[in-house]
Amino acid sequence: MSRKSQRRRRFAERAFRAVATGALVFAAGMFLLLCAGIAALGAEAFLRHEARLEIALDAAVLGVSAQASAAELGTADFRAAVRRAVAEAAAPAADTVSEIELNALISPGAEFALADALSRNSGLLGRSITIDAPLSDAADRYLKESPDARGYARLSAAQQDVIAALKAKGRLSRAFNADFFASGDSSYPELAGVAAGFVGSMFSVGVAILIALPLGVATAVFLEEFAPKNALVDFLEININNLAAVPSIIFGLLGLVVFIIALGMPRSAPIVGGLVLALMTLPTIIIVTRSSLQALPSSLKEGALALGASKLDAVLNPLLPAAAPGIATGVIIGVARALGETAPLILIGMVAFVATPPLNPLEPSSALPVLVYLWAESPETAFAEKTAGAIILLLVLLIVLNGLAAAIRRRANVYRR
Amino acid sequence: MRGALFLICAAALTAGCTEPSESVRIVGSSTVYPFSRTVAERTAAKFHQRSPIVEMTGTGGGIQQFCRGAGEIDIANASRPIKDSEIALCQANGVEAIGFRIGYDGIVVAAAPSNPVKALTRAHIYRALAKDLPRQGGFEPNPNRLWSDVDPALPAVEIEVHGPPPTSGTRDAFVELALEPGARAIPELAALEESDPAQFKARAGALREDGRWIDEGENDNAIIQLIRSSPTPIGVFGYSYFDQNRGVVAGVAIDGERASIDTIADGRYPLARSLYFYVDARRARPALANYVLEFMSEAALGPAGYLTEKGVVPLPAADLDAERKKALAFHERASALQVEPRP
Numbered sequence: 017m018s019r020k021s022q023r024r025r026r027f028a029e030r031a032f033r034a035v036a037t038g039a040l041v042f043a044a045g046m047f048l049l050l051c052a053g054i055a056a057l058g059a060e061a062f063l064r065h066e067a068r069l070e071i072a073l074d075a076a077v078l079g080v081s082a083q084a085s086a087a088e089l090g091t092a093d094f095r096a097a098v099r100r101a102v103a104e105a106a107a108p109a110a111d112t113v114s115e116i117e118l119n120a121l122i123s124p125g126a127e128f129a130l131a132d133a134l135s136r137n138s139g140l141l142g143r144s145i146t147i148d149a150p151l152s153d154a155a156d157r158y159l160k161e162s163p164d165a166r167g168y169a170r171l172s173a174a175q176q177d178v179i180a181a182l183k184a185k186g187r188l189s190r191a192f193n194a195d196f197f198a199s200g201d202s203s204y205p206e207l208a209g210v211a212a213g214f215v216g217s218m219f220s221v222g223v224a225i226l227i228a229l230p231l232g233v234a235t236a237v238f239l240e241e242f243a244p245k246n247a248l249v250d251f252l253e254i255n256i257n258n259l260a261a262v263p264s265i266i267f268g269l270l271g272l273v274v275f276i277i278a279l280g281m282p283r284s285a286p287i288v289g290g291l292v293l294a295l296m297t298l299p300t301i302i303i304v305t306r307s308s309l310q311a312l313p314s315s316l317k318e319g320a321l322a323l324g325a326s327k328l329d330a331v332l333n334p335l336l337p338a339a340a341p342g343i344a345t346g347v348i349i350g351v352a353r354a355l356g357e358t359a360p361l362i363l364i365g366m367v368a369f370v371a372t373p374p375l376n377p378l379e380p381s382s383a384l385p386v387l388v389y390l391w392a393e394s395p396e397t398a399f400a401e402k403t404a405g406a407i408i409l410l411l412v413l414l415i416v417l418n419g420l421a422a423a424i425r426r427r428a429n430v431y432r433r
Numbered sequence: 434m435r436g437a438l439f440l441i442c443a444a445a446l447t448a449g450c451t452e453p454s455e456s457v458r459i460v461g462s463s464t465v466y467p468f469s470r471t472v473a474e475r476t477a478a479k480f481h482q483r484s485p486i487v488e489m490t491g492t493g494g495g496i497q498q499f500c501r502g503a504g505e506i507d508i509a510n511a512s513r514p515i516k517d518s519e520i521a522l523c524q525a526n527g528v529e530a531i532g533f534r535i536g537y538d539g540i541v542v543a544a545a546p547s548n549p550v551k552a553l554t555r556a557h558i559y560r561a562l563a564k565d566l567p568r569q570g571g572f573e574p575n576p577n578r579l580w581s582d583v584d585p586a587l588p589a590v591e592i593e594v595h596g597p598p599p600t601s602g603t604r605d606a607f608v609e610l611a612l613e614p615g616a617r618a619i620p621e622l623a624a625l626e627e628s629d630p631a632q633f634k635a636r637a638g639a640l641r642e643d644g645r646w647i648d649e650g651e652n653d654n655a656i657i658q659l660i661r662s663s664p665t666p667i668g669v670f671g672y673s674y675f676d677q678n679r680g681v682v683a684g685v686a687i688d689g690e691r692a693s694i695d696t697i698a699d700g701r702y703p704l705a706r707s708l709y710f711y712v713d714a715r716r717a718r719p720a721l722a723n724y725v726l727e728f729m730s731e732a733a734l735g736p737a738g739y740l741t742e743k744g745v746v747p748l749p750a751a752d753l754d755a756e757r758k759k760a761l762a763f764h765e766r767a768s769a770l771q772v773e774p775r776p
Contacts (some may be wrong), residue, residue, distance in 0.1 A: 089480050095732075118739050124739065128478045135481065200484070203471035203743075283458070283505065284486055369470040371477060371484035380456060380486045390489070393652050395467055395744070396673040 054404045054411075061405025064193040065151045065159050067122065067182055069101040071130065072144040084141065089134050094127035095119060098149065102178070106308040109181035113174045121175060123150040123206045124196070148191065150241055153205040153398035159188070196405060200371040201387065205398035207400060208391070210406055212373040216366065216381030217355060218288050222378055223290020223295055224354055229347055231294075232301030237331055238304070240309045260299035267296045268360030276364060283365035284380035292360045297350035304346025341424050348421040352414050358385045384410050443477035457721050461495025461510030462602050464538055464671050465708050468740050469510050469725045474770050475739065476727045482720050492602040499711060507716050508724075511709045512538065512602030529714035531763065533725065533756055536734060537746040539672035540704040543657075547664040549588040550580055552686040555703065557583050559615025561592045562646050562749040564639040567621035571714035575641050591645075595656045596669035598648040606706040607669055611687070613637045614703070657682060672697065672705075673744025697746040708745070712763065722767035729753075729760040 067131045075082045077100055078092040103110040110118065126149035130223050136139055152161070158171050158179065182188050194339070199209030233258075243249045271292035275281045281288050316338060320330035336343075361367055374381040382390075384406060391403040459469055466489045480584035485507075490498065492511045499509035500523040514531065515523075525529050542558070544550060560583045565572040580587040597603040600636050614638040614754050616622040626633040640646040653670040660668040668682070672692055675684060684692050688703050696702035712725060727733060733740045734747045741747055748756065 046519060053487060090481075116742075119737060120742065124475075131478060201470075203474055252608065277503070284488070332748035365486075369466070369484075369489075371474050380458075393463070393489075393654060395653065395671075395677040397677055407538055 034406075044376045051411075055408050057401050058404030058408040060160055060401045061196055061408075062193055063190055064195075065156050066148040066189055066191050067102070067105070067151060068146065068187050068189070069098070069105055069122075069126070069149050070144055070146045071097050071106075071126075071141055072102040073097060073130070073134065073142065078141075082142065084138075086135060086138070089138070092131070092134070094130045095124075097130065098122050098126045099325050104183075104186065105187055105380045106178045106181040113178055116326060116345075117172060117175050118178070121152055121171075121178060124204055125150045125207045148189070150195075150206045151188075153396055156206055157398050158279050160211070170210070173226075196402070200373050200403065201369055201382065201390070203369075203373060205394075205402055208399070208402055210384065210387055210409060212234035212370045212382040213382045213384045213387040213406070215373045216289070216370070218375065219286035219291055219377040219381065220289035220366075221351055221355055223287055224293035225347070225351060227291065227294040228297045228301055228350070232298050232347075233305050233336075233343060234360040235298075236302045236305035236309065237336070240306050241327060241331055241335075256299050256302055260303060263359070264296055264357050265359040265363070267292050270295065271360060272363045282378055282380070284368050284370070284382075285378050286366075286374060286381045286383075287377040288364045288379065289361055289366050289383065290380075292364060293354040294334075295355070295361065297347075299377045300350035300353070301343075301346055304350075305339065305343045308342025308346070309335060311342065312338050337375055341427065344424050348417050348424075352417045352421075354411065355413060355417070356385050358383070358389050361386055384413075439600070448532055449657060457482045457507045457724055458505055459485055459487045459508040459510060460490045460498050460506055460712075461488075461508075461697070461710070462492040462512040462708070463489045463671075464512040464602060465510035465535070465710065467673060468535065468708075468743055468745055469508075469710070469767070471739060471743055472724060472728045472733060472760050475733070476724045479727065480720075480723045482723065485720075487725055492605075496711070497522070499713065500526060500528050500530070501524070502528040502713070507713055507721050507743040509711045511711065511739060512706065513605055514707070514709060515711060527715070530711040531714050531759070532711050533729065533759060534748060534752065535708045535710065535728065535745060535756075536740070536748050536753075537697050537705045538708050538744070539675075539702055539746065540603060540610065540706070541672055541692045542669055542685040542687060542704070543660065543675055544667045544685060545661050545664055546683045548660075548667065548683070549590055549664070550667060550685060551683075552689065553587075554618075554688050555611050555615035556618035557587065557615070558611050558687075559618070559637070560584075561679075562594060562612070562640050563616070563636070564608045567619060572636075574643075575645075578645075591665050593645060593666045594669060595647045595649045595659055595666055597653075598650060603669075603671055607704070608638045610704045612640075612707060669679045671744075672746070676744040694741075698749070705746070714763070714766070717763065717767040719767055721763040725760045726764050729757045 074097070075084065078084075079095065079096070080088050080092045084092070099115060102118055102122055103113075120365075126147065129147055129149070130145075134144065145229055150156075155175070155233045158176070177186075193206075195207055196209045197431070198211055200212035201205060201210040239249065239253065271288055275288045275291055276283055306433060312335060316334045317330050320334050321327070325333070350429050358367065361383055365380075366382055367389065368380065370380055370382045388403055388410065391399040391406065457473075459473070461469075466487060470487045473485040473487055476482065487510075488495075492509075492513060495509045496511060496515060496519050499506045502523075503526075509530075515530065520530070542553065557580075559579055560566065561580065563575055565579075566575050574752075577583050577592060579589050580592055583588040583592075587643055596607065613634070616633070617626065622633060622636060625636065649659070653674040656668040656670050657674060657678050660666045661678075667685065675682065675692065690696050690702045692702050692704070697705040710728070712721065726739075730738075732738055734745065734753060735741070736747070738747070747753060
């Protein structure tokens with residue numbers, strides 16, 4: 017070999033390394049950019065501002081009689097009571113503010129809390145209670161944004177005075193937003209939470225695992241160990257590989273036609289979502305299980321057969337346990353993909369406003385990625401931080417799942433050596 | 434199938450497997466969706482019932498599902514009145530649709546505050562966005578590149594307009610309220626409407642495809658993000674989005690009127706449309722009637738109502754009263770049909 021050819025080959029190697037490093041840096045940079053942007057905004061979703069208000073549940077202010085029945089309490093004007101409490105707390109700054117402007121400062125969450133308290137204990141009528149009322153999205157954004165970058169300042173000067181007065185009197189606090197984790201979706205950003213989406217996602221993924229794991233592993237074992245080698249089986253194999261590459265919305269369409277229209281299963285229910293996601297993850301599980309079975313040393317199976325085990329015995333004892341780490345990795349990666357899917361859920365009605373978290377897989381529900389989609393489309397600008405918060409939650413779940421897969425893989429490698 | 438479902442229910446080890454038809458199910462327009470979900474939430478809080486489920490399917494898709502009468506759909510939200518063909522579909526499937534008019538929504542043409550285009554007429558909009566314009570007896574592709582090509586009085590800024598796609602109710606309304614009247618201002622097209630109305634509609638609704646009109650998917654927030662930081666692009670979207678983004682984008686006056694609650698309510702602002710929802714009367718039951726009643730209540734649509742705050746422009750008092758009477762009648766019908774369950 018001449019000097020020249022050696023130099024050329026060295027150069028080719030250096031170029032290849034440079035390109036590969038560049039690709040890595042690019043991918044990592046993009047990921048960091050995404051994380052930094054989302055983390056800064058999303059962190060705000062976990063906190064919100066609250067005002068400590070002493071609210072008088074005066075029958076005259078609420079517009080009901082002193083001995084109001086439950087039905088009459090339903091029509092009570094809780095807004096007026098809240099408004100009055102704010103006006104008192106922020107006096108005298110609140111004197112020049114219109115009712116509409118005062119309404120726009122405190123979240124309707126305060127009214128819901130009052131209605132709830134009164135429906136549970138009608139004896140509260142005529143007394144006064146102290147609550148930490150969440151501020152409205154506009155007031156909350158106003159307090160969260162730095163004074164020189166208030167692009168979204170939608171508070172009037174009079175409203176800003178009220179907020180300043182509440183702050184001066186020590187009524188305002190920045191608290192952990194428990195509603196973000198405990199509540200379902202809401203049309204008010206300060207009250208919206210991920211609970212309905214999270215529970216819906218867990219139910220869907222649970223159903224998907226229950227169905228796809230046994231079916232997928234059994235299919236893989238059959239194809240690998242029992243099926244005859246003929247054209248039909250080859251054809252099946254090709255189609256399973258094709259299925260893994262089918263766009264997920266097609267599975268949604270299948271779910272709509274088969275499960276909802278033909279079998280009459282309920283719309284928007286996680287059970288249908290789970291079935292659709294199971295169909296979607298099935299090919300992944302089959303392919304991964306087969307390749308982990310192929311990766312086992314042939315001595316394992318031959319030894320078992322030589323000792324007199326039947327084919328099924330050999331599969332159940334040495335083969336499947338030895339392949340289990342590989343299978344588990346595949347299942348987790350399949351599930352992680354299913355967890356992030358929105359497209360198939362649109363058609364089966366899970367892209368919906370659901371305020372009450374479902375109690376079982378038959379009740380209407382949404383899913384975590386669906387919340388990201390719905391919130392990103394909402395007109396209220398405060399939903400931007402909620403969207404980022406939901407993305408963070410989704411990313412954390414995915415990182416945990418993928419970490420689990422990596423840990424299982426590492427343990428398996430220790431065994432094999 | 435029911436049996437199988439209950440088995441799964443039992444397997445899930447959960448208390449109180451409810452009949453799925455218990456919650457009110459709503460589908461339809463993405464414009465009405467933010468209002469609908471607010472009422473859903475308020476109804477649930479006020480009447481201590483499960484919150485209705487609201488899906489965002491678009492007006493056309495929603496009415497299709499509603500009229501097919503199969504999927505346990507109670508209400509279809511719509512950003513346009515129901516079409517005759519859809520009424521026929523409803524009747525064929527035995528769906529008794531009762532319509533309610535909610536209020537108005539304006540379509541806003543807006544841009545970044547730094548954009549020099551501050552006022553347009555509908556004729557300007559048509560001349561800037563039409564795919565073909567009449568010339569010497571025939572039609573030729575729209576040659577206008579700058580707003581000043583449309584009218585020398587306008588600033589010399591590139592024409593670039595982002596708006597809703599053809600599947601959207603907002604697009605239908607934009608075509609009907611802005612482009613068709615704009616086309617009528619051109620004599621050749623006005624003559625065409627006389628001789629061949631279908632051809633006129635096709636011409637008026639055809640937007641240019643050379644990158645000066647850009648379909649943006651059903652995401653109005655994306656349009657606002659696109660236009661807010663650059664002085665060239667102009668966006669077309671719903672009034673509630675404009676209302677929530679005041680200070681970030683500025684409205685362009687249309688025919689001399691700016692979009693506001695007042696100009697939309699008294700009809701001066703030309704790009705305003707009514708919003709509706711349709712209820713299946715066969716499915717009348719207290720939970721559904723409560724939602725309808727709550728939607729039409731003073732607390733929602735009154736001058737300081739929560740929907741008014743969210744950007745719905747209320748109907749004139751007399752019209753609103755008529756809608757309320759319908760809601761009350763529906764509520765009575767629901768109570769008569771069914772005895773209220775004991776709490």
